[in-house]
Amino acid sequence: MVHETGVEPEGLYARKTIIKYWRQNRSKYPRPLTENEKRENRRKLQEERESEKQRLREERDRLGYVVDPNAKYPKGSWEEYLQQVKARKRRIEMEELQQKAEEAQMETMKALVADLPVGKVNVDKKGKGVVVARDDDDDDNELLYEGDSD
Numbered sequence: 001m002v003h004e005t006g007v008e009p010e011g012l013y014a015r016k017t018i019i020k021y022w023r024q025n026r027s028k029y030p031r032p033l034t035e036n037e038k039r040e041n042r043r044k045l046q047e048e049r050e051s052e053k054q055r056l057r058e059e060r061d062r063l064g065y066v067v068d069p070n071a072k073y074p075k076g077s078w079e080e081y082l083q084q085v086k087a088r089k090r091r092i093e094m095e096e097l098q099q100k101a102e103e104a105q106m107e108t109m110k111a112l113v114a115d116l117p118v119g120k121v122n123v124d125k126k127g128k129g130v131v132v133a134r135d136d137d138d139d140d141n142e143l144l145y146e147g148d149s150d
Contacts (some may be wrong), residue, residue, distance in 0.1 A: 006142060033041070073079040 071079075071083075073083060
């Protein structure tokens with residue numbers, strides 16, 4: 001009525017409009033559950049929880065216990081211990097993989113270097129490579145660099 005006329009209803013009229021509204025919108029206001037209905041709902045919830053626990057137990061038994069690596073477990077619990085063991089195994093595996101990758105890289109570099117000509121590299125005092133000019137004793141007035149031939 002306030003929305004319709006802008007005036008608040010008084011007394012009995014207000015009560016009748018409230019009852020009318022409640023009857024029209026009864027689905028919004030369900031009746032309170034009886035004790036038997038409440039007990040039945042609690043029993044159903046308990047059965048659902050038990051069945052979920054049983055399903056999780058069976059899955060855990062089938063897959064083996066899996067510790068979540070991102071979860072925080074209480075200090076000293078067996079879950080924390082298993083988490084640390086798995087982390088240690090992962091770290092060892094990563095180190096082995098890294099070592100294998102380095103070995104493969106070294107083998108590749110050795111294969112590439114094997115194709116290069118073998119010889120002494122001339123190095124100056126600073127450790128930089130130097131080109132050495134030498135004469136080939138045939139008086140044709142040209143300089144040969146190390147590794148070149150006539």
